Amino acid sequence: MAEELIVRPIAELAPLLEKKLISPVELFNEALLRIHRLQRDLNSFITITPEEGRRAALRAEKEILDRHYRGPLHGIPISIKDLFATRGIRTTAGSKVLGSWIPDHDATAVARLYEAGTVLVGKAHMHEFAYGVTSENPHYGPARNPWDQARVPGGSSGGSAAAVASSQCSASLGSDTGGSIRIPSAACGTVGLKPTYGRVSRYGAVPLAWSLDHVGPITKSVEDAAIVLGAIAGPDPGDPSASSLPVSDYRRSLLVGASGLRLGIPKSYFFEHVDAEVRQAVERAIRQLETLGGVPVEVEIPALENCAAMDAHITLVEATSYHDPYLKKQADDYGPGVRTDLEAGRFLLATDYVKSQRARTLLQRNFHKAFQHADVIVSPTLPALPPPVGEMWVQSGDLRENVIDAFVRFNIPYDLTGLPAISVPCGFSAMGLPIGLQIAAKAFDEATVLRVAYAYEQSTPWHLSRPTWPQ
Protein backbone atom coordinates (compact mmCIF):
# COMPACT_ATOMS: atom_id res chain seq x y z
CA MET A 1 0.00 0.00 0.00
CA ALA A 2 1.44 3.36 -1.04
CA GLU A 3 2.37 5.72 1.78
CA GLU A 4 -0.08 8.55 2.27
CA LEU A 5 1.02 12.02 1.25
CA ILE A 6 -0.10 13.47 4.58
CA VAL A 7 2.79 11.80 6.44
CA ARG A 8 5.29 14.01 4.59
CA PRO A 9 6.52 17.35 5.94
CA ILE A 10 5.27 20.62 4.47
CA ALA A 11 8.63 21.29 2.80
CA GLU A 12 8.11 18.15 0.67
CA LEU A 13 4.41 18.73 -0.01
CA ALA A 14 4.69 22.39 -1.03
CA PRO A 15 6.59 21.87 -4.32
CA LEU A 16 4.16 19.09 -5.28
CA LEU A 17 1.22 21.41 -4.64
CA GLU A 18 2.85 24.29 -6.51
CA LYS A 19 3.53 22.09 -9.53
CA LYS A 20 -0.07 20.80 -9.37
CA LEU A 21 1.18 17.24 -8.99
CA ILE A 22 -1.10 16.84 -5.98
CA SER A 23 -4.25 18.66 -4.94
CA PRO A 24 -5.10 20.39 -1.63
CA VAL A 25 -8.39 18.46 -1.72
CA GLU A 26 -6.49 15.16 -1.93
CA LEU A 27 -4.35 16.15 1.07
CA PHE A 28 -7.37 17.34 3.04
CA ASN A 29 -9.20 14.08 2.37
CA GLU A 30 -6.21 12.08 3.61
CA ALA A 31 -6.05 14.18 6.78
CA LEU A 32 -9.79 13.83 7.40
CA LEU A 33 -9.63 10.08 6.86
CA ARG A 34 -6.85 9.83 9.44
CA ILE A 35 -8.83 11.95 11.89
CA HIS A 36 -11.87 9.70 11.55
CA ARG A 37 -9.65 6.65 12.00
CA LEU A 38 -7.77 7.93 15.04
CA GLN A 39 -10.08 10.31 16.90
CA ARG A 40 -11.61 7.59 19.07
CA ASP A 41 -8.18 6.30 20.14
CA LEU A 42 -6.15 9.52 20.34
CA ASN A 43 -8.85 12.15 20.98
CA SER A 44 -6.67 14.84 19.39
CA PHE A 45 -9.54 17.18 18.48
CA ILE A 46 -12.30 18.99 20.32
CA THR A 47 -13.93 20.15 17.09
CA ILE A 48 -13.41 18.71 13.61
CA THR A 49 -14.15 21.08 10.71
CA PRO A 50 -14.91 18.98 7.61
CA GLU A 51 -17.11 21.57 5.89
CA GLU A 52 -14.88 24.58 6.51
CA GLY A 53 -11.83 22.52 5.59
CA ARG A 54 -13.34 21.22 2.37
CA ARG A 55 -14.31 24.73 1.27
CA ALA A 56 -10.78 26.00 2.01
CA ALA A 57 -9.21 23.05 0.19
CA LEU A 58 -11.38 23.63 -2.89
CA ARG A 59 -10.54 27.35 -2.81
CA ALA A 60 -6.81 26.58 -2.53
CA GLU A 61 -7.07 24.10 -5.39
CA LYS A 62 -8.76 26.67 -7.63
CA GLU A 63 -6.24 29.38 -6.74
CA ILE A 64 -3.28 27.13 -7.49
CA LEU A 65 -4.83 25.99 -10.76
CA ASP A 66 -5.40 29.68 -11.60
CA ARG A 67 -1.66 30.31 -10.96
CA HIS A 68 -2.26 32.25 -7.76
CA TYR A 69 0.10 30.19 -5.62
CA ARG A 70 0.52 31.90 -2.23
CA GLY A 71 3.58 30.08 -0.92
CA PRO A 72 4.64 26.92 0.94
CA LEU A 73 1.57 26.80 3.21
CA HIS A 74 -0.94 27.03 0.37
CA GLY A 75 -3.22 24.00 0.54
CA ILE A 76 -1.56 22.57 3.68
CA PRO A 77 -3.91 20.95 6.28
CA ILE A 78 -3.42 22.39 9.75
CA SER A 79 -5.04 22.26 13.17
CA ILE A 80 -5.38 25.09 15.66
CA LYS A 81 -5.21 24.69 19.45
CA ASP A 82 -8.72 25.33 20.69
CA LEU A 83 -7.82 28.49 22.59
CA PHE A 84 -7.32 30.55 19.45
CA ALA A 85 -10.38 32.44 18.27
CA THR A 86 -11.64 31.15 14.93
CA ARG A 87 -14.41 33.14 13.28
CA GLY A 88 -17.57 31.10 12.95
CA ILE A 89 -16.05 28.02 14.61
CA ARG A 90 -16.61 26.99 18.24
CA THR A 91 -13.71 27.89 20.51
CA THR A 92 -13.72 26.22 23.94
CA ALA A 93 -10.20 26.66 25.37
CA GLY A 94 -10.74 23.08 26.55
CA SER A 95 -13.39 24.18 29.04
CA LYS A 96 -17.15 24.25 29.54
CA VAL A 97 -16.84 27.81 30.83
CA LEU A 98 -16.90 29.42 27.40
CA GLY A 99 -19.86 27.23 26.47
CA SER A 100 -20.32 27.07 22.73
CA TRP A 101 -18.59 30.37 22.06
CA ILE A 102 -18.41 31.07 18.35
CA PRO A 103 -16.05 34.00 17.87
CA ASP A 104 -16.78 36.73 15.33
CA HIS A 105 -13.07 37.18 14.63
CA ASP A 106 -9.88 35.22 14.01
CA ALA A 107 -6.83 35.37 16.23
CA THR A 108 -4.07 37.22 14.37
CA ALA A 109 -1.90 34.09 14.02
CA VAL A 110 -4.90 32.18 12.69
CA ALA A 111 -5.71 34.95 10.20
CA ARG A 112 -2.11 34.87 8.96
CA LEU A 113 -2.22 31.11 8.50
CA TYR A 114 -5.45 31.51 6.50
CA GLU A 115 -3.84 34.27 4.41
CA ALA A 116 -0.99 31.86 3.68
CA GLY A 117 -3.59 29.47 2.22
CA THR A 118 -3.74 26.78 4.92
CA VAL A 119 -6.72 24.45 5.28
CA LEU A 120 -8.18 23.99 8.77
CA VAL A 121 -9.02 20.39 9.71
CA GLY A 122 -10.06 21.08 13.30
CA LYS A 123 -9.55 22.67 16.70
CA ALA A 124 -7.02 20.65 18.68
CA HIS A 125 -7.58 19.19 22.13
CA MET A 126 -5.81 20.80 25.08
CA HIS A 127 -5.56 20.95 28.86
CA GLU A 128 -8.40 23.05 30.26
CA PHE A 129 -7.54 26.74 29.69
CA ALA A 130 -3.96 25.64 28.93
CA TYR A 131 -3.46 25.27 32.68
CA GLY A 132 -1.67 21.92 32.85
CA VAL A 133 0.90 19.68 31.22
CA THR A 134 -0.91 16.41 30.46
CA SER A 135 -4.00 17.31 28.35
CA GLU A 136 -6.12 15.17 30.66
CA ASN A 137 -9.36 17.07 30.46
CA PRO A 138 -12.40 16.54 32.70
CA HIS A 139 -14.79 17.86 30.04
CA TYR A 140 -13.50 16.30 26.82
CA GLY A 141 -11.59 13.27 28.10
CA PRO A 142 -7.85 12.74 27.93
CA ALA A 143 -5.89 13.32 24.74
CA ARG A 144 -3.54 10.38 24.16
CA ASN A 145 0.02 9.88 22.99
CA PRO A 146 0.29 8.34 19.49
CA TRP A 147 3.44 6.42 20.49
CA ASP A 148 1.63 4.75 23.39
CA GLN A 149 -2.07 5.39 23.73
CA ALA A 150 -1.97 4.50 27.43
CA ARG A 151 0.21 7.57 28.02
CA VAL A 152 -0.38 11.31 27.99
CA PRO A 153 0.77 13.39 25.01
CA GLY A 154 1.99 16.17 27.31
CA GLY A 155 0.35 19.55 27.33
CA SER A 156 -1.16 21.88 27.29
CA SER A 157 -1.07 21.71 23.47
CA GLY A 158 -1.34 17.90 23.65
CA GLY A 159 -3.91 17.47 20.90
CA SER A 160 -1.82 19.64 18.57
CA ALA A 161 1.36 17.59 19.01
CA ALA A 162 -0.47 14.25 18.88
CA ALA A 163 -2.30 15.30 15.70
CA VAL A 164 0.93 16.34 13.97
CA ALA A 165 2.84 13.24 15.12
CA SER A 166 0.08 10.97 13.83
CA SER A 167 -0.30 12.92 10.56
CA GLN A 168 -3.86 14.02 11.18
CA CYS A 169 -2.57 17.39 9.95
CA SER A 170 0.74 18.78 8.74
CA ALA A 171 1.21 21.43 11.42
CA SER A 172 -0.58 22.95 14.37
CA LEU A 173 -0.67 26.31 16.12
CA GLY A 174 0.08 26.05 19.84
CA SER A 175 0.64 28.29 22.83
CA ASP A 176 3.34 28.11 25.51
CA THR A 177 3.12 29.71 28.96
CA GLY A 178 5.17 27.18 30.95
CA GLY A 179 6.26 24.84 28.16
CA SER A 180 2.94 24.03 26.47
CA ILE A 181 4.41 23.87 22.95
CA ARG A 182 7.71 22.16 23.84
CA ILE A 183 6.40 19.68 26.45
CA PRO A 184 3.95 17.89 24.11
CA SER A 185 6.44 18.14 21.26
CA ALA A 186 9.04 16.27 23.32
CA ALA A 187 6.42 13.74 24.46
CA CYS A 188 5.07 13.12 20.94
CA GLY A 189 8.25 13.39 18.86
CA THR A 190 7.35 16.59 17.02
CA VAL A 191 9.20 19.88 16.58
CA GLY A 192 7.82 22.63 18.83
CA LEU A 193 9.06 26.22 18.65
CA LYS A 194 8.34 28.82 21.31
CA PRO A 195 9.43 32.08 19.72
CA THR A 196 10.62 35.16 21.60
CA TYR A 197 7.92 36.95 23.59
CA GLY A 198 6.50 39.48 21.14
CA ARG A 199 7.64 37.70 17.97
CA VAL A 200 4.12 36.33 17.29
CA SER A 201 0.96 38.23 18.18
CA ARG A 202 -1.12 36.88 21.07
CA TYR A 203 -4.23 38.71 19.89
CA GLY A 204 -7.22 36.39 19.85
CA ALA A 205 -5.67 33.72 22.08
CA VAL A 206 -7.57 33.05 25.31
CA PRO A 207 -4.89 34.05 27.83
CA LEU A 208 -3.45 31.96 30.62
CA ALA A 209 -0.96 34.57 31.85
CA TRP A 210 -0.49 37.63 29.64
CA SER A 211 3.15 38.26 30.49
CA LEU A 212 4.14 34.63 29.88
CA ASP A 213 1.95 33.56 26.94
CA HIS A 214 3.71 32.78 23.66
CA VAL A 215 2.31 31.56 20.32
CA GLY A 216 4.21 29.19 18.03
CA PRO A 217 4.20 26.23 15.66
CA ILE A 218 4.21 22.47 16.23
CA THR A 219 5.44 20.65 13.13
CA LYS A 220 6.94 17.45 11.73
CA SER A 221 10.30 19.04 10.94
CA VAL A 222 12.49 22.04 11.72
CA GLU A 223 12.11 23.39 8.19
CA ASP A 224 8.33 23.26 8.61
CA ALA A 225 8.65 25.21 11.87
CA ALA A 226 10.67 27.85 9.99
CA ILE A 227 7.97 28.03 7.30
CA VAL A 228 5.09 28.42 9.79
CA LEU A 229 6.96 30.92 11.97
CA GLY A 230 7.70 33.03 8.88
CA ALA A 231 3.97 33.17 8.17
CA ILE A 232 2.76 34.11 11.66
CA ALA A 233 5.55 36.37 12.99
CA GLY A 234 5.47 40.15 12.90
CA PRO A 235 3.97 43.27 14.41
CA ASP A 236 0.26 43.54 15.15
CA PRO A 237 -1.68 46.56 16.37
CA GLY A 238 -4.00 44.13 18.15
CA ASP A 239 -1.22 43.05 20.54
CA PRO A 240 0.78 45.84 22.16
CA SER A 241 3.53 43.38 23.08
CA ALA A 242 4.07 42.32 19.46
CA SER A 243 7.50 43.48 18.32
CA SER A 244 8.12 45.64 15.26
CA LEU A 245 11.58 44.12 14.73
CA PRO A 246 11.97 42.78 11.18
CA VAL A 247 11.08 39.11 10.62
CA SER A 248 14.04 37.07 9.37
CA ASP A 249 13.99 34.68 6.44
CA TYR A 250 14.03 31.69 8.79
CA ARG A 251 14.05 29.09 6.05
CA ARG A 252 17.13 30.55 4.43
CA SER A 253 18.94 30.65 7.77
CA LEU A 254 18.68 26.86 8.01
CA LEU A 255 21.29 26.36 5.36
CA VAL A 256 24.14 27.97 7.29
CA GLY A 257 24.84 24.92 9.47
CA ALA A 258 26.08 24.68 13.05
CA SER A 259 29.83 24.79 12.44
CA GLY A 260 31.70 27.08 14.78
CA LEU A 261 28.68 27.78 17.01
CA ARG A 262 29.26 27.64 20.76
CA LEU A 263 26.93 25.14 22.45
CA GLY A 264 26.23 26.28 26.00
CA ILE A 265 25.82 23.31 28.36
CA PRO A 266 24.28 24.35 31.70
CA LYS A 267 25.35 21.37 33.82
CA SER A 268 23.56 22.61 36.92
CA TYR A 269 19.73 22.79 36.96
CA PHE A 270 19.14 21.62 33.35
CA PHE A 271 20.98 18.33 33.82
CA GLU A 272 19.93 17.57 37.41
CA HIS A 273 17.28 14.94 38.26
CA VAL A 274 17.00 13.59 34.70
CA ASP A 275 15.87 10.13 33.57
CA ALA A 276 18.90 8.06 32.51
CA GLU A 277 17.61 7.36 28.99
CA VAL A 278 16.79 11.04 28.47
CA ARG A 279 20.24 12.08 29.71
CA GLN A 280 21.98 9.58 27.43
CA ALA A 281 19.97 10.72 24.40
CA VAL A 282 20.73 14.39 25.05
CA GLU A 283 24.43 13.74 25.67
CA ARG A 284 24.54 11.79 22.39
CA ALA A 285 22.84 14.74 20.68
CA ILE A 286 25.47 17.13 22.03
CA ARG A 287 28.23 14.84 20.74
CA GLN A 288 26.46 14.78 17.37
CA LEU A 289 26.38 18.58 17.31
CA GLU A 290 30.12 18.52 18.05
CA THR A 291 30.69 16.36 14.98
CA LEU A 292 28.85 19.04 13.00
CA GLY A 293 31.35 21.66 14.16
CA GLY A 294 29.63 22.90 17.31
CA VAL A 295 31.90 23.80 20.20
CA PRO A 296 30.57 22.81 23.66
CA VAL A 297 31.15 25.28 26.50
CA GLU A 298 29.91 24.94 30.05
CA VAL A 299 27.72 27.84 31.18
CA GLU A 300 26.41 28.82 34.61
CA ILE A 301 23.03 30.50 34.98
CA PRO A 302 22.42 31.64 38.56
CA ALA A 303 18.99 32.01 40.22
CA LEU A 304 17.25 29.29 38.21
CA GLU A 305 16.15 27.63 41.45
CA ASN A 306 13.58 30.41 41.87
CA CYS A 307 11.86 29.74 38.55
CA ALA A 308 9.12 27.45 39.92
CA ALA A 309 8.05 29.95 42.58
CA MET A 310 8.22 32.89 40.15
CA ASP A 311 6.15 30.98 37.64
CA ALA A 312 3.57 30.01 40.28
CA HIS A 313 3.06 33.58 41.48
CA ILE A 314 2.86 35.12 38.01
CA THR A 315 0.70 32.45 36.40
CA LEU A 316 -1.77 32.06 39.27
CA VAL A 317 -2.24 35.78 39.78
CA GLU A 318 -2.59 36.68 36.10
CA ALA A 319 -4.85 33.70 35.42
CA THR A 320 -7.09 34.45 38.38
CA SER A 321 -7.32 38.08 37.28
CA TYR A 322 -8.52 37.00 33.81
CA HIS A 323 -10.91 34.35 35.15
CA ASP A 324 -12.34 36.39 38.01
CA PRO A 325 -15.58 37.34 36.20
CA TYR A 326 -16.16 33.72 35.14
CA LEU A 327 -15.37 32.43 38.64
CA LYS A 328 -18.01 34.74 40.07
CA LYS A 329 -20.69 33.59 37.61
CA GLN A 330 -19.98 29.95 36.76
CA ALA A 331 -17.28 28.57 39.04
CA ASP A 332 -18.81 25.08 38.95
CA ASP A 333 -18.12 24.84 35.22
CA TYR A 334 -14.37 24.56 35.87
CA GLY A 335 -12.65 21.22 36.32
CA PRO A 336 -11.25 20.59 39.83
CA GLY A 337 -7.57 21.05 38.94
CA VAL A 338 -7.98 24.44 37.27
CA ARG A 339 -10.58 25.56 39.83
CA THR A 340 -8.10 24.90 42.66
CA ASP A 341 -5.40 26.95 40.91
CA LEU A 342 -7.73 29.85 40.24
CA GLU A 343 -9.21 29.92 43.75
CA ALA A 344 -5.69 29.83 45.23
CA GLY A 345 -4.66 32.71 42.97
CA ARG A 346 -6.89 35.05 44.99
CA PHE A 347 -4.70 34.61 48.06
CA LEU A 348 -1.20 35.29 46.76
CA LEU A 349 0.43 38.58 47.69
CA ALA A 350 0.96 41.45 45.26
CA THR A 351 4.46 41.86 46.71
CA ASP A 352 5.34 38.29 45.71
CA TYR A 353 3.93 38.89 42.23
CA VAL A 354 6.00 42.03 41.76
CA LYS A 355 9.08 40.37 43.24
CA SER A 356 8.66 37.55 40.72
CA GLN A 357 8.47 40.09 37.89
CA ARG A 358 11.60 41.80 39.22
CA ALA A 359 13.35 38.44 39.49
CA ARG A 360 12.56 37.92 35.79
CA THR A 361 14.77 40.92 35.04
CA LEU A 362 17.57 39.30 37.05
CA LEU A 363 17.05 36.04 35.19
CA GLN A 364 17.17 37.84 31.84
CA ARG A 365 20.47 39.44 32.86
CA ASN A 366 21.88 36.08 33.92
CA PHE A 367 20.93 34.49 30.58
CA HIS A 368 22.34 37.53 28.77
CA LYS A 369 25.69 36.91 30.49
CA ALA A 370 25.56 33.23 29.59
CA PHE A 371 24.93 34.12 25.95
CA GLN A 372 28.14 36.14 25.90
CA HIS A 373 29.91 32.76 26.10
CA ALA A 374 27.51 30.65 24.03
CA ASP A 375 25.42 31.03 20.87
CA VAL A 376 22.81 28.51 22.01
CA ILE A 377 22.00 26.69 25.23
CA VAL A 378 21.26 22.98 24.92
CA SER A 379 19.39 20.78 27.41
CA PRO A 380 16.73 18.10 27.69
CA THR A 381 13.21 19.44 27.10
CA LEU A 382 11.79 17.14 29.78
CA PRO A 383 13.52 15.34 32.66
CA ALA A 384 11.20 12.32 32.44
CA LEU A 385 9.21 10.27 29.94
CA PRO A 386 5.46 10.87 29.48
CA PRO A 387 3.52 8.97 32.19
CA PRO A 388 0.41 6.82 31.77
CA VAL A 389 -2.93 8.66 31.68
CA GLY A 390 -4.07 9.21 35.27
CA GLU A 391 -0.57 8.92 36.75
CA MET A 392 0.48 12.05 38.62
CA TRP A 393 4.06 11.03 39.39
CA VAL A 394 7.11 10.59 37.20
CA GLN A 395 10.62 9.36 37.93
CA SER A 396 13.15 12.04 36.97
CA GLY A 397 16.33 10.09 37.53
CA ASP A 398 16.89 10.06 41.28
CA LEU A 399 13.83 12.21 41.97
CA ARG A 400 10.22 11.07 42.10
CA GLU A 401 8.15 14.19 41.51
CA ASN A 402 4.72 15.21 40.34
CA VAL A 403 4.38 15.51 36.60
CA ILE A 404 3.59 19.24 36.68
CA ASP A 405 6.81 20.21 38.44
CA ALA A 406 8.84 17.79 36.33
CA PHE A 407 7.53 18.87 32.94
CA VAL A 408 7.74 22.62 33.43
CA ARG A 409 11.18 22.56 35.11
CA PHE A 410 13.38 22.98 32.00
CA ASN A 411 10.76 24.95 30.08
CA ILE A 412 9.73 27.85 32.33
CA PRO A 413 13.13 29.59 32.35
CA TYR A 414 12.49 30.47 28.70
CA ASP A 415 8.90 31.61 29.34
CA LEU A 416 10.08 33.78 32.23
CA THR A 417 12.87 35.32 30.12
CA GLY A 418 10.90 35.37 26.87
CA LEU A 419 13.84 33.75 25.05
CA PRO A 420 13.21 31.55 21.97
CA ALA A 421 13.49 27.78 22.49
CA ILE A 422 12.73 24.74 20.37
CA SER A 423 12.20 21.06 21.15
CA VAL A 424 13.46 18.68 18.48
CA PRO A 425 13.35 14.85 18.61
CA CYS A 426 16.67 13.32 19.72
CA GLY A 427 15.87 9.64 20.22
CA PHE A 428 13.56 7.10 21.80
CA SER A 429 13.45 5.29 25.10
CA ALA A 430 13.66 1.50 25.26
CA MET A 431 9.84 1.53 25.47
CA GLY A 432 9.68 3.50 22.22
CA LEU A 433 8.78 6.88 23.73
CA PRO A 434 10.18 10.01 22.06
CA ILE A 435 12.80 12.19 23.76
CA GLY A 436 13.23 15.92 23.11
CA LEU A 437 16.33 18.11 22.85
CA GLN A 438 15.81 21.76 23.79
CA ILE A 439 17.83 24.48 22.05
CA ALA A 440 17.52 28.14 23.12
CA ALA A 441 19.15 31.37 21.96
CA LYS A 442 19.14 35.12 22.52
CA ALA A 443 15.96 37.14 22.19
CA PHE A 444 14.68 37.36 18.59
CA ASP A 445 17.42 34.98 17.41
CA GLU A 446 15.01 32.28 16.25
CA ALA A 447 17.21 31.97 13.16
CA THR A 448 20.06 30.49 15.21
CA VAL A 449 17.71 28.20 17.18
CA LEU A 450 16.33 26.84 13.90
CA ARG A 451 19.76 26.64 12.27
CA VAL A 452 21.20 24.43 15.03
CA ALA A 453 18.05 22.33 15.29
CA TYR A 454 18.01 21.79 11.52
CA ALA A 455 21.67 20.79 11.36
CA TYR A 456 21.08 18.27 14.14
CA GLU A 457 17.82 16.96 12.70
CA GLN A 458 19.24 16.45 9.21
CA SER A 459 22.18 14.45 10.58
CA THR A 460 19.98 12.05 12.59
CA PRO A 461 17.09 9.69 11.74
CA TRP A 462 14.68 10.58 14.55
CA HIS A 463 12.37 12.85 12.56
CA LEU A 464 11.76 10.06 10.08
CA SER A 465 10.18 7.73 12.68
CA ARG A 466 6.38 7.66 12.80
CA PRO A 467 3.92 5.98 15.13
CA THR A 468 2.05 3.12 13.46
CA TRP A 469 -1.39 1.54 13.74
CA PRO A 470 -2.96 -1.55 12.23
CA GLN A 471 -4.26 -0.71 8.73
Place this chain on the structure above:
Amino acid sequence: MSSLDRRGLIKAGGLGLLALLANSETIAQDSPMTTTLRAMSVITGVQVSDQWLVPSAGLVSAIMDDSKPLRSLELGSIEPATRFQSD
Protein backbone atom coordinates in the same frame (compact mmCIF):
# COMPACT_ATOMS: atom_id res chain seq x y z
CA MET B 1 5.69 15.04 52.74
CA SER B 2 7.37 17.80 50.71
CA SER B 3 5.54 20.88 49.48
CA LEU B 4 5.91 19.66 45.90
CA ASP B 5 4.38 16.30 46.76
CA ARG B 6 1.49 18.05 48.45
CA ARG B 7 0.97 20.28 45.41
CA GLY B 8 0.70 17.18 43.26
CA LEU B 9 -1.87 15.63 45.57
CA ILE B 10 -3.92 18.79 45.83
CA LYS B 11 -4.04 19.33 42.09
CA ALA B 12 -4.97 15.75 41.41
CA GLY B 13 -8.43 16.46 42.79
CA GLY B 14 -10.55 13.78 44.47
CA LEU B 15 -8.00 11.03 45.11
CA GLY B 16 -5.36 13.54 46.01
CA LEU B 17 -7.68 15.24 48.47
CA LEU B 18 -8.50 11.94 50.15
CA ALA B 19 -4.80 11.26 50.54
CA LEU B 20 -4.31 14.74 51.86
CA LEU B 21 -7.08 14.41 54.40
CA ALA B 22 -5.70 11.05 55.53
CA ASN B 23 -2.49 12.79 56.50
CA SER B 24 -3.19 14.38 59.89
CA GLU B 25 0.14 16.19 59.94
CA THR B 26 -0.77 17.95 56.71
CA ILE B 27 -4.19 18.92 58.02
CA ALA B 28 -2.63 20.38 61.16
CA GLN B 29 -0.17 22.23 58.99
CA ASP B 30 -2.88 23.58 56.71
CA SER B 31 -5.44 24.53 59.34
CA PRO B 32 -3.97 27.96 60.07
CA MET B 33 -3.83 28.62 56.36
CA THR B 34 -7.47 27.57 55.91
CA THR B 35 -8.47 29.92 58.70
CA THR B 36 -6.38 32.68 57.19
CA LEU B 37 -7.89 32.24 53.75
CA ARG B 38 -11.41 32.26 55.18
CA ALA B 39 -10.64 35.51 56.99
CA MET B 40 -9.22 37.03 53.81
CA SER B 41 -12.69 37.18 52.31
CA VAL B 42 -12.84 40.63 53.92
CA ILE B 43 -10.05 41.63 51.54
CA THR B 44 -10.89 39.56 48.46
CA GLY B 45 -14.63 40.18 48.64
CA VAL B 46 -15.19 36.51 47.81
CA GLN B 47 -16.28 33.68 50.12
CA VAL B 48 -14.61 30.48 48.96
CA SER B 49 -16.73 27.46 49.82
CA ASP B 50 -15.31 24.86 52.22
CA GLN B 51 -15.03 22.39 49.37
CA TRP B 52 -12.45 24.60 47.64
CA LEU B 53 -10.94 26.22 50.71
CA VAL B 54 -9.01 23.12 51.81
CA PRO B 55 -7.27 22.41 48.47
CA SER B 56 -6.71 26.14 47.88
CA ALA B 57 -5.11 26.46 51.29
CA GLY B 58 -2.94 23.43 50.58
CA LEU B 59 -1.79 24.88 47.27
CA VAL B 60 -1.09 28.31 48.77
CA SER B 61 0.91 26.61 51.55
CA ALA B 62 2.96 24.68 49.01
CA ILE B 63 3.66 27.84 47.01
CA MET B 64 4.63 29.73 50.15
CA ASP B 65 7.07 26.95 51.05
CA ASP B 66 8.57 27.09 47.54
CA SER B 67 8.79 30.89 47.74
CA LYS B 68 11.13 31.20 50.71
CA PRO B 69 14.31 31.50 48.57
CA LEU B 70 12.54 33.95 46.25
CA ARG B 71 11.46 36.12 49.16
CA SER B 72 15.01 36.25 50.48
CA LEU B 73 16.46 37.04 47.04
CA GLU B 74 18.28 40.39 47.09
CA LEU B 75 17.21 42.39 44.05
CA GLY B 76 18.52 45.86 44.90
CA SER B 77 17.13 48.40 42.47
CA ILE B 78 16.10 45.88 39.80
CA GLU B 79 12.74 46.79 38.28
CA PRO B 80 10.08 44.42 36.92
CA ALA B 81 10.57 43.02 33.43
CA THR B 82 8.32 44.95 31.09
CA ARG B 83 9.77 44.31 27.68
CA PHE B 84 12.07 41.97 25.81
CA GLN B 85 14.89 43.30 23.69
CA SER B 86 16.85 41.75 20.87
CA ASP B 87 20.16 42.38 22.59
